[in-house]
Amino acid sequence: MDPAELTTQQVLERDIPWETYMTTKLITGTCLQLLRRYDKRSESYRAQLLDDDGPAYVRVFVCILRDIFKEETVEYVLALIDEMLTANPKRARLFHDKSLANEDTYEPFLRLLWKGNWFIQEKSCKILALILSARPKTENGLVNGEESSSKKKITTISDVLKGLVEWLCAQLKKPSHLSRAIPTAINCLSAVLKEPIVRSSFVQADGIKLLIPLISPASTQQSIQLLYETCLCVWLLSYYEPAIEFLATTGILPRLIDVVKSSTKEKVVRVVVLTFKNFLPKGTFGAQMVDLGLPQIVQSLKAQAWSDEDLLDALSQLEEGLRDNIKRLSSFDKYKQEVLRGHLDWSPMHKDPIFWRENIMSFEENNFQILRVLITILDSSSDPRTLAVACFDLSQFIQCHPAGRVIVADLKAKERVMKLLNHENAEVTKNALLCIQRLFLGAKYASFLQA
Known part of the structure; x- marks a missing residue:
């Protein structure tokens, strides 16, 4: 089967020769014991093992991905990790356990983004985004937030985030998979753009212009989710001044207004309205919003039966901000008329x-x-x-x-x-x-x- 079309369940049906890997010293006896306990077991049994000794299993998985390059085995271990994190995303915290301070827990996933087939790339991206989002906020830039006593070179957070942004931009420019690469990249991007360094790297990589074509009214469930996550990316970027300066040159406002006029999905409308709020006081955005008829659109949106109180509050604040903007515009218009007379x-x-x-x-x-x-x-x-x-x-x-x-x-x-x-x-x-x-x-x- 084409690896690009593999499912996690299909991969997990394989039998991996763990004993052979121990014989050839690619894994240790301890690794083999842990794998025998975990592999092919029920979800409830594996959950108990992870509760009791989660960091040890993370170490086993990371070591296999680091030392074994056979594609079928790499896919299998990524599928195990994906299954583990899908069942409980909070398990991503296990990758940051203090006992793993000397393990380079990010390097295998970062490397596999570029080396593997689409199944490997997709799983590595998803896992990387989850464990990045779960990491403790620390002063230094080491992977696990602990000073390492190891002499091994540990990949810094900065290196990981920059490498991930580079891969995400590459996917948006030239997708590795026709239908899944862009949604995967946008989903991951929306998770990591909370990081200031990611915003900076994304702007420097000229990534913003790659988002603009994705902002258009959507109809299917899949396209609505992609639109929502793209707008979420723009909202996160609207907190970063250099990104706002670039967005001001892209003609993004008419696209966002088309989206908010046609969308019935609350989450899409909410994230676009919050973006407008952030844009309003910046540069000429306020004047453009008035020219494009946003005040009337906001009035129309307020008349609709939304259940989200945050959206209703954001609409009221945006309406007030636009009203103030109109006053300022009209006061200068009056001044101009007086001078020109x-x-x-x-x-x-x-x-x-x-x-x-x-x-x-x-x-x-x-x-x-x-x-x-x-x-x-x-x-x-x-x-x-x-x-x-x-x-x-x-x-x-x-x-x-x-x-x-x-x-x-x-x-x-x-x-x-x-x-x-x-x-x-x-x-x-x-x-x-x-x-x-x-x-x-x-x-x-x-x-x-x-x-």
């Missing part, structure tokens, strides 16, 4: 520090169009109030934008403001002076002089 007045937004703090980067739109119009107003307007407000707004821009002074100076505003220092209107001269002070001395000194 060329007639300024002391409306509240001019002296509102929150308006300037939240909208300062919007001034960069269209090559600083609004800033250029403000500067042009200094030449073209004869209205004292308009001139005073324009000078004040320029001083606010200088104060709030990280490169404000340099930008305003480059746009030749200094000469225009200097002319207004001798204006007949006191309000104009006061605000022109404030603008010049901030232009020359910076906000701190300008505030001091103004006081």
